[in-house]
Amino acid sequence: MSLQLPAPVLRIDGLSTEFFTPGGNVCAVNKLSMRLQQKETLCLVGESGCGKSVTALSLMRLIPEKQGAITSGSIHFEDKDLAVESESTMRRIRGNKISMIFQEPMTSLNPVITVGDQISESLRIHKKLSSRQATKIATDMLALVRIADPARRALEYPHQLSGGMRQRVMIAIALACEPSVLIADEPTTALDVTIQAQILELILELKESVKTSVLLITHDLGVVAEVGQRIAVMYAGRKVEEGPVNDVFDQPFHPYTQGLLESIPRRGSSSKVGPSRGQLPEIPGFVPSIREASVGCAFATRCKKASPQCGVSAPELVAQSDDRAVACWHPNFD
Amino acid sequence: MADEVIEVNDLKKYFPIQRNFFTKTTLAVHAVDNITFSIREGETLCLVGESGCGKSTAARTVLRLLEPTSGTIKLKGKDISTLSQQQLWHHRQHMQMVFQDPYASLNPRLTAESIISEPLTNYFRIPSDRLREQVRTLLEKVGLRADSIQKFPHEFSGGQRQRLGLARALALNPSLIVADEPVSALDVSVQAQVINLMVKLQDEMKLAYLFVSHDLAVVEHIGHRVAVMYLGRIVELAATADLFNSPLHPYSQALLDAAPEAKVGVKRVRKVLQGDVPSPINRPSGCHFHTRCPHAMPKCQTDSPALIAVDDDRWVACHLVAHF
Numbered sequence: 122m123s124l125q126l127p128a129p130v131l132r133i134d135g136l137s138t139e140f141f142t143p144g145g146n147v148c149a150v151n152k153l154s155m156r157l158q159q160k161e162t163l164c165l166v167g168e169s170g171c172g173k174s175v176t177a178l179s180l181m182r183l184i185p186e187k188q189g190a191i192t193s194g195s196i197h198f199e200d201k202d203l204a205v206e207s208e209s210t211m212r213r214i215r216g217n218k219i220s221m222i223f224q225e226p227m228t229s230l231n232p233v234i235t236v237g238d239q240i241s242e243s244l245r246i247h248k249k250l251s252s253r254q255a256t257k258i259a260t261d262m263l264a265l266v267r268i269a270d271p272a273r274r275a276l277e278y279p280h281q282l283s284g285g286m287r288q289r290v291m292i293a294i295a296l297a298c299e300p301s302v303l304i305a306d307e308p309t310t311a312l313d314v315t316i317q318a319q320i321l322e323l324i325l326e327l328k329e330s331v332k333t334s335v336l337l338i339t340h341d342l343g344v345v346a347e348v349g350q351r352i353a354v355m356y357a358g359r360k361v362e363e364g365p366v367n368d369v370f371d372q373p374f375h376p377y378t379q380g381l382l383e384s385i386p387r388r389g390s391s392s393k394v395g396p397s398r399g400q401l402p403e404i405p406g407f408v409p410s411i412r413e414a415s416v417g418c419a420f421a422t423r424c425k426k427a428s429p430q431c432g433v434s435a436p437e438l439v440a441q442s443d444d445r446a447v448a449c450w451h452p453n454f455d
Numbered sequence: 456m457a458d459e460v461i462e463v464n465d466l467k468k469y470f471p472i473q474r475n476f477f478t479k480t481t482l483a484v485h486a487v488d489n490i491t492f493s494i495r496e497g498e499t500l501c502l503v504g505e506s507g508c509g510k511s512t513a514a515r516t517v518l519r520l521l522e523p524t525s526g527t528i529k530l531k532g533k534d535i536s537t538l539s540q541q542q543l544w545h546h547r548q549h550m551q552m553v554f555q556d557p558y559a560s561l562n563p564r565l566t567a568e569s570i571i572s573e574p575l576t577n578y579f580r581i582p583s584d585r586l587r588e589q590v591r592t593l594l595e596k597v598g599l600r601a602d603s604i605q606k607f608p609h610e611f612s613g614g615q616r617q618r619l620g621l622a623r624a625l626a627l628n629p630s631l632i633v634a635d636e637p638v639s640a641l642d643v644s645v646q647a648q649v650i651n652l653m654v655k656l657q658d659e660m661k662l663a664y665l666f667v668s669h670d671l672a673v674v675e676h677i678g679h680r681v682a683v684m685y686l687g688r689i690v691e692l693a694a695t696a697d698l699f700n701s702p703l704h705p706y707s708q709a710l711l712d713a714a715p716e717a718k719v720g721v722k723r724v725r726k727v728l729q730g731d732v733p734s735p736i737n738r739p740s741g742c743h744f745h746t747r748c749p750h751a752m753p754k755c756q757t758d759s760p761a762l763i764a765v766d767d768d769r770w771v772a773c774h775l776v777a778h779f
Contacts, residue, residue, distance in 0.1 A: 168642040283731040313505035315728045318713035322727055343715030370719040384647035386676035388716050396678055396695045398654050401647040407612035408642050
């Protein structure tokens, strides 16, 4: 089931993350394997609760110890296995070699520290720069993310900035140490569309200049179509489909991917006579709770192709070609 | 036109925020500034715009959940903008609201039955067996099982809760439903279910929808007409197909251009709009959009363009368009 590609920057094998709840362990990420190639943008897509954010937190080893843990699998980065590395090694990697942008820029910035200091912090810690050097680079970073008047802005606090500017500051913090992997967890969901367009463009541009690989987590298939190179679709903790964005959008193999793509209203649907208002193809039912351990395929109850086999055993992810894989008993190859 | 369910004229809603003690001047958020629109029976008018443009405030002010600063709101020909709360009570049954967050807008301690029957018992005295029958009919109408009548909101999924919210709104057989981002809190795979349901109910019951959304693909799918708002003003009001095929206002163009499309193969060259939305407290002079507009002229900084009709049922507020 492995995909034959040149050495990836980040290789995840059979990663499972569980949370400890009074009702027993809940498996939020289930045997996930994934590769992030150099300088590519991989989009991790799925609905709320499918485990995409937990995957990101697991990679950074940010799952709170008392609440959950990585129970199996490995995360290969450089020559280390991040799943078992010590906390002190992780601290040297976070924000330095792998960094992360969160969804809500206001809650992830420190409200009582100036944005300049927040950017220079990682430079001082990881690159051992003097505070003067760090401040200078912080100002350059602000200019790089296109904040006007960076020297003055560096001395301001997050509440003095707009939402779009805060997200730019987050990006500046994340890219200050020129990481090899950037994890962006719904970076534009909290932003307006015109600002979203600016931020996405910025991430793509900086990706080229800093030479970093991007793992973009989103639920918005529009964003995927615009910026992604490869897409991995998750459902109920498992990866159900993976492939180049163009191919997956053209011909989704998994019925869930197909359903998702069909169910979103399309632009350009209105004609001269008015809006189409036609029936959108629905995926019946709702997203299952991961608390209910399912036997068989988690999508079976909502799937129009479901057969008795689907209710009994869960399909493995099977490679269909060099770069495509799907986990389904009845993939759509028409 | 006779079949207009709601007519809003020059509606304003300002929120005063700070008063200078010496000069007695008041700073205010101009959330809704002189908006005019109407919605016919069986028609969907969509309000679109970015956060802070006043679309939600406009929706709430139309229902008089917020008191308008000035302007008139005619519900079926009757001006409700100045009625007392008591007089308004009689008219409220004709206009209902569906909220964005189906988790926050349903009382967690009430059963589905109490949630849906509350509006009914508020206005009518109905014997309990008939009431229960009505609740069951309503549940079935929105695609829920009639036997889920004793369930609490937490026993429903997000999409089902939004159906419950719709059933509550439909209970009094209203003419107007104001829906504030009704599908944006839902998972992508269940959004289509709720959109289909809303279209079906509208066709069956001849409902008028005021549909507030930031999702342009949803708007294009469901809306008959669209009003684009920017900083409290309507900058363009047009039939959906006209707006999406040939937006006239530079802001509408930028908004349509910025929205990502779930379509591959066609890599568009985007004109990304620079800068942020200015503060609604301290708005730019003249045309509010001139600070970000690629076509701004000197005139735009001083004169505020009026919303003028360029065609039947098509209105634009822009100096460029006025030149035609």
